[in-house]
Amino acid sequence: MSLTLTVDGPRWRGHLEAVAAAHPGIVPVAKGNGYGFTLGRLARKAQWLADRGHDVRTLAVGTYDELPEVATRWHGDLLVLTPWRPWVPLPEPATGKRVVHTVSRLADLRDLLHADPTARLVLERMTSMRRHGMAARELWEAGELLRKHPGARVEGLALHLPLGQGGHVSEVSRLITDAVGADVPGSGLRTVWVSHLTDAELTSLRGQYADFTFRPRIGTSLWLGDRGALRVTATVLDVHPVDRGDAFGYRSRTAPKPGHVLVVSGGTAHGIGLEAPTGDQSMKARAATLARGGLDAVGFVRSPYSIDGKQRLFAEPPHMQASLLFLPHGSRVPEVGEDVEVRVRYTATTFDRVVIDG
Numbered sequence: 001m002s003l004t005l006t007v008d009g010p011r012w013r014g015h016l017e018a019v020a021a022a023h024p025g026i027v028p029v030a031k032g033n034g035y036g037f038t039l040g041r042l043a044r045k046a047q048w049l050a051d052r053g054h055d056v057r058t059l060a061v062g063t064y065d066e067l068p069e070v071a072t073r074w075h076g077d078l079l080v081l082t083p084w085r086p087w088v089p090l091p092e093p094a095t096g097k098r099v100v101h102t103v104s105r106l107a108d109l110r111d112l113l114h115a116d117p118t119a120r121l122v123l124e125r126m127t128s129m130r131r132h133g134m135a136a137r138e139l140w141e142a143g144e145l146l147r148k149h150p151g152a153r154v155e156g157l158a159l160h161l162p163l164g165q166g167g168h169v170s171e172v173s174r175l176i177t178d179a180v181g182a183d184v185p186g187s188g189l190r191t192v193w194v195s196h197l198t199d200a201e202l203t204s205l206r207g208q209y210a211d212f213t214f215r216p217r218i219g220t221s222l223w224l225g226d227r228g229a230l231r232v233t234a235t236v237l238d239v240h241p242v243d244r245g246d247a248f249g250y251r252s253r254t255a256p257k258p259g260h261v262l263v264v265s266g267g268t269a270h271g272i273g274l275e276a277p278t279g280d281q282s283m284k285a286r287a288a289t290l291a292r293g294g295l296d297a298v299g300f301v302r303s304p305y306s307i308d309g310k311q312r313l314f315a316e317p318p319h320m321q322a323s324l325l326f327l328p329h330g331s332r333v334p335e336v337g338e339d340v341e342v343r344v345r346y347t348a349t350t351f352d353r354v355v356i357d358g
C-alpha cells in the first residue's frame with residue numbers, strides 16, 4: 001500500500017564509508033526531508049560513520065527547527081546552515097553548546113554576541129550564489145567586533161558555492177584573501193567550510209592554502225551518490241478494464257481507447273507530481289500524434305511510474321495518496337499487489353517506508 005524506498009544496505013553503507021574516507025573533515029548535511037531517508041536516519045548514519053573511525057565531527061542541518069530531530073541521534077557538533085537571525089530563539093543550553101551558528105550579517109553578529117557572548121559561529125561570506133553572506137568590508141568590521149568579544153568561538157569561514165563542475169578555485173582564493181584581511185582573532189577563519197567543490201578543486205585549494213583546513217559540507221553526493229543502491233517502488237492497488245468512451249476519475253474523463261485504468265500508491269502527499277507533457281506540444285505536432293493514436297495528444301501526461309521498463313501515462317493528475325495510470329490495450333496488465341518502479345526526486349519525496357535491505 002506504500003511508496004517505498006528500498007536501500008541495498010551493504011552497498012549504501014559501503015558508499016557512505018568511501019565518501020567519508022575520501023573527504024576527511026566532511027560535514028554531512030541532513031536537512032529537509034533527509035534526502036528521502038528522514039533526518040533521524042541520517043543523524044544515526046552520521047554517528048555510525050564517526051563510530052567507525054571516520055573524521056566526522058560536525059553534522060549540518062538546514063534550520064534550527066530541525067535540531068531536535070537529529071540532536072539525540074548524533075552526538076557531535078551541529079552546524080545550522082540557515083544564517084541566524086535575531087528572531088530565532090537560541091537552543092536550550094544542552095544542545096546549544098554543540099551548535100555552530102552561521103552568521104551572515106554584521107547586525108546579526110552583534111545581536112548574537114549580545115544574546116550569547118560565548119556563541120560558536122562561522123562567518124558566511126557572500127559568493128557568486130548571492131544567497132546569504134557578508135561583503136569583504138562587513139567581514140573586516142566583524143573581525144573588529146570579534147576582537148572585543150574574546151568569549152566567542154569563531155569556527156571558520158562559510159562559503160556556499162553554486163553547483164557546477166569545477167571553476168570555483170579562483171573565486172574561493174579571492175574570498176579567502178578577503179577573510180585573511182578581516183583579521184578575525186584566534187585561528188579565526190583558517191577553517192573554510194565549503195559546498196559543491198569537486199575533489200580536484202579541494203585538492204588544489206589544500207595545496208594552495210596548506211595552513212588552512214577545508215571542511216566540505218556534503219549532502220547529495222553522500223546520501224544519494226550511489227543511485228544503484230536505491231530503488232523506489234509503488235504498489236498496484238487496483239486494476240479496471242475500460243472500453244473506449246468509459247468514464248473514470250475525479251473529472252469523469254473518458255477513455256480514448258480500450259485499455260486499463262490502474263490505481264497505484266503514491267500521490268501529491270508523497271511529492272508525486274506531473275511530469276512534463278511528452279514531446280512537442282505545437283498544434284501541428286499534436287495533430288500528428290493524434291493521427292498516430294498517441295495518448296499524449298488527448299492530454300495524457302507522462303507519469304514517473306514505469307511498468308515493464310516503460311514509462312506510463314497518468315490517466316489524470318495524481319490524487320493525494322494514489323495515482324491513476326492509463327494502460328493502453330496490448331500492454332501486460334499487472335496484478336493487484338505487484339510493485340512498479342517510480343522515478344522520483346529524492347529531496348522532494350516523502351516515502352511511506354524506507355526499507356534497509358541487509
Ligand SMILES: *Cc1c(COP(=O)(O)O)cnc(C)c1O
Pocket residue numbers: 029031081160194195196217218219220221
Ligand atoms: C544543502 C546545502 C549543502 C549540501 O548540498 P548538496 O548539494 O546536497 O551536497 C551545503 N551547503 C549548504 C549551505 C546547503 O544549504
